[in-house]
Amino acid sequence: MFRDALREEIRAAIGRAAVAGRLPPVAVPAFEVEVPRDRRHGDYATNAALVLAKAAGASPRQVADALVEAWAPAADRVAALEVAGPGFINIRLAWPWRRALVAAIRAEGDGYGASTVGAGRRVNVEFVSANPTGPLHVGTGRNAVIGDVLANLLAALGYQVTREYYINDAGQQVHNLARSVEAHYFTHFGRPRPVPEDGYHGDYVADLARRIAEADGPRWLEAPEAARLDHFREVSVAAVIEEARADLARFRVVFDVWFSERSLVRSGAVDRALADLRARDYVYEADGKTWFRSTAFGDDKDRVIVKPTGEWTYFGSDIAYHLDKRARGFDLMIDVWAIDHIGDVARVRGGLQALGVPPEALEILIYQHVRLKNEGEALRMSKRRGEFVTLRELIDAVGVDAGRYFYAMVAPGTPMDFDVALARAHSQDNPVYYVQYAHARIAGILREAAAAGAAAGSAPPLDRLEDEREWALLHTLAELPEVIRAAGLRREPHRLCAYAREVAEAFHLFYTHCRVLGDDPGLTAARLAVVEAARTVLRRVLGLLGVCAPERM
């Protein structure tokens, strides 16, 4: 609330300075009100004079002096203005305004930090969408957390958010899975067959075959191959997806829509997309295949869209899939993809653009791989070979809270080294506990207060707040709306973790120096109000991260 208000005051001051002839009448440039890194530079600082100097034809410090003179803020809002450094104006707030934040946060409650910048626009966040050919692995965990936290952030910003999982149940990979299950099925009934070279080799494949054998007996041995593979594929995909759904739910990731690629193909949507592309002259036939002119949209070569067999490539159905999302009324589509798909971005964007979808309607959020190590040894993961660490194993080892925080903490664009052994050993040192501990301490204070009959009440005497440590905490709490906005609009969930740590640190400092429960009922009530405000913010941030805010630890 402070930053926005200050920005307005400064804008007005620039106008007044111009009217008074202290500044030439120039267009007001974009300027910032920010929290200075060094607290000695005040509570807030603005670079308004620096960005104004050139157009004003004066030195930044002269402009700053003029602005300060024209501003002359109310004494109960701003305690001091100071021109410093190259021409910053440093701002120190007065206590009456500082205290007003406590009342504001208490009034807004759990809604504090939300905004309406999304204006109800409909957003589809598609994430995870792992091939339904085996258990989710630890790399997927990163995708799950990035997508889920981003969805939470967008909802807090006033977007109408749908979480979606695209099930690739139509292509070669699920066919390979079916053939792998088939091999185990025959083996199960004493007719050993090797798992195909390009099949899936994990133990779970044998489990899938055994489940079919137990349910249906040997009757598929003599069934027509096509019917058998169809059935095996369908049953196996359903089982794998069910496992994924359960693992994700345990990780507190719940999807609104599970969208089947197969259903899309059956509906004829893919054919219609191709017909449309053809009508617009973006496809041609060559070498017995149908090609899409993706080079027209910056791709480095044209892409096959229909194979010689008449089957779709994944790319064809992907275009139809995104068109389907548009048809369902989404203004914005955000796909969360691992870095290994980066080469596909241009063609999918191109395909949609060719069909008249505006480029800004699709955003692809690329995140770097999770590199696995075990005690320093690099671990190569391969779902085909059945060599991977599952998401479930990770959660078993470190828990949901530490796992989610761990993934959320790192910027999507940064490769993440993940030492499994270290993750186990260090789960007790996970920064999430620092944050959760602050919340548990707050809960403890409020328990004690209730037991002693103390409470902030509806109108605590906030004028009793005058300690700089109290303000340091409030100052941090004031940033929540800004943090949610930045994290959501920039698609950078990790900012929440940095902020959560700052809030916890400010609270721990406050706790160490400012005794809450004491002999002075007025001071106790005022500080309890601060504690409640801190609890509101911590809950909110942890809630957005999908991490528990514990009452006790």
Place this chain on the structure above:
RNA sequence: GCGCCCGUAGCUCAGCGGAUAGAGCAACUGGCUUCGAACCAGUAGGGCGGGGGUUCGACUCCCUCCGGGCGCACCA
């Protein structure tokens, strides 16, 4: 070879064009008869891969080189 991404403290990572680049872990020192010590206070440790450029100001933007990752399928 081409395209995209990443190089910041011993390790893992933050850093929104601004003032003396931060945190966690690891190391070392000190603090519990008072609301929870999963905490706090302090010491030590890097000048941001190299070089140019833009800017009043660059870890941040541009160019280039070096190192690493991913991709360059009729797999998804």
